[in-house]
Amino acid sequence: HWSRICERLKAEVGEVEYRTWLRQITVGPVEEDEITLYLPTRFLRDWVRGQYGDRLGTLWNAEVPAIRRVELQVARPTADAAQAAPEEAPATPSARTAPSGKSAPRPAVAPVAEEPRPAEVRTDLAAPLDQRFTFDTFVVGKPNEFAYACARRVAEQPSSPGFNPLFLYGGVGLGKTHLMHSIGAELVREGRVSVAYMSAEKFMYRFIAAIRSQSTMEFKEQLRSVDVLMIDDLQFLIGKDNTQEEFFHTFNALVDAGRQIVVSADKSPSDLSGLEDRLRTRLGCGMVADIHATTFELRISILEAKATASGVVVPAKVLEFLAHKITSNVRELEGALNRLIAHANLFGRPVTLEATQDVLHDILKAHDRRVTIEEIQRKVAEHWNIRLTDMSSARRARAVARPRQVAMYLAKQLTSRSLPEIGRKFGNRDHTTVIHAVSRVTGLMAEDPAFAEDVELLRRMLES
Ligand code: ADP
Ligand code: MG
The missing domain is CATH 3.40.50.300 (P-loop containing nucleotide triphosphate hydrolases)
Structure with a gap:
């Protein structure tokens, strides 16, 4: 009976819970409508009673209808189990343990209790470790x-x-x-x-x-x-x-x-x-x-590792897209990737950028914060160490004019504002000034890789 009950419990609560709390139960005598179960410590007994007491009663009753109650007691049932249990719990078998007559069954050791205990993790005291986290x-x-x-x-x-x-x-x-x-x-x-x-x-x-x-x-x-x-x-x-x-x-x-x-x-x-x-x-x-907060590089590495471990082929393009879009933390990144992988497995379709945008629609929307022109101006000014007010000032010195042009260029690239709107935000400049800035920056990026890298970096920072 007990081994069947154990199987059901294991199925209901899961292997980890079962091993942590229930495996240490041993079966004691039945007296009238009551069965006694033993646990090695008071702590375990209280826990099992609180968490599983009712369920144990129901399961026993289903197996052996004559049993209507389960009594949980502290006792060390066998020498082996006693060795496995680290606590100095006093062996206090109740009077009922002593067989009062031939009718009382001898305490039987539950089949599972003979497995070696994962002795080093104090699961009696603490939470079990998550096997995935190594x-x-x-x-x-x-x-x-x-x-x-x-x-x-x-x-x-x-x-x-x-x-x-x-x-x-x-x-x-x-x-x-x-x-x-x-x-x-x-x-x-x-x-x-x-x-x-x-x-x-x-x-x-x-x-x-x-x-x-x-x-x-x-x-x-x-x-x-x-x-x-x-x-x-x-x-x-x-x-x-x-x-x-x-x-x-x-x-x-x-x-x-x-x-x-x-x-x-x-x-x-x-x-x-x-x-x-x-x-x-x-x-x-x-x-x-x-x-520290993750960098783009770390996010890519994590995604690569997790994609590889999953066995699903996720194109680099998709990984980059995710690493750009989901910058908050690893948990969310992982959640997004897991969803993609689940979809790929369920429907047997390859992971593509289009499918990603579709499957992660809601997640991406939450992360798709629109960049404002003010943010762009602030980041660019910080980057080249100029004053924010110079974004709209009339100064034309190159040290100021060049960053201003970059900010206009990025405003065009990253926002949906029209050219006149952008111009207005930069000290009421004309839309032709913005057109000029965009073509100037595009040209410079083609000529000067270091400059191009700077601009790309800024774009990435603003996008994330
Ligand atoms: P925290 O405790 O700091 O809130 P967690 O340790 O719970 O974060 O991590 C959240 C999730 O992200 C977990 O699934 C974890 O495995 C994963 N994770 C976080 N950092 C990394 C990393 N550097 N490599 C792989 N996985 C990571
Ligand atoms: Mg945590």
Whole structure:
């Protein structure tokens, strides 16, 4: 019965959830209409009871109609399982475990409990690692190479001086979580240490749950028993003073004991206003690594890597188009590419630029922000280091006139404004001045590759 129930549970909750929470269940005796199930720790028992208690009851009842209730208890069912479980949970078999008569079945070990436990990831405590996020699948470029190198270093040599804590920060969707999971995956692969990864939100949730169930000591001990603790999106703790306090103590206890901490946030420690000063200070004490916004080059590399991995042929033209259009973050870029790939697979059609524009219509629209003439003027003035007012001034010195012509040229290229409209925005100049500027810039670009490159660069910046 139990193995059938296990199969159903696995199908319902997925392999990861199943392995994390349910695999450690062993079956105890049936008494009247009640079956007892054992879990190795109180923590696991409470979790399973809260999350799956009702479902377990229903499934048992469907298998064995006489069973109407499921009792969950803490116990170490076998020597093997006891070894696998790291917690010092007291073996407290209830009175019911002792067979009171021949009718009580002996506790049977669930078939799944004999598989080796993925012992090094503390899934009892933290979230399981996402298998897709490894160093191998992380594409390195200028904006993230420092953070990547730091992460690698920590994975190779946790708790090395200068790298503890490792504080990763950067905007949303730029790879912080990916790097943290990579550290975990690497350490687990090496099989040397116990790793716990969780979001700050989960940390808070666990902490509050522990207070409610009066098991804060257990929670603290679990946290303090890991070799590497990774907390993602720490900004979540802003304004959550009690949880911050708890994290601060955990942090200190671990670092003092020579354990490694990895933390991520959307801002640098000094910019995380709303976090306690002493916590911010300690967070900044190790290595602080910034993940910058992606560049066009990095976006192309990421798209190439992901397209190759998918096995679908995506023409370079399409990759370039996406890298130009979707500049916000890697997550969105990935989402767009995934959709293209799904379409190609579903309909068996090749990926083309036309198909891309069609399939990603909604995404592209959201990213298709119209460039304004003011923006063009500002960027161009910045680029050649002239004053913005000179875009509309009467000055004719070449140092000013040339950038002004470029701005007119780009306004013609990148906006749908008419020549007279453009002229007006440049100090009420005549439309023939704009025509002249466009042909002048076109000519110069043909003659002077360095100049052409400058203009192209500006165009790219404005388009993204
Ligand atoms: P963050 O935690 O910074 O918000 P994530 O780590 O969740 O961002 O990254 C968002 C998505 O983009 C993930 O699917 C991740 O695998 C992918 N990603 C981000 N950076 C890279 C990179 N350099 N190489 C490959 N994939 C990346
Ligand atoms: Mg993240």
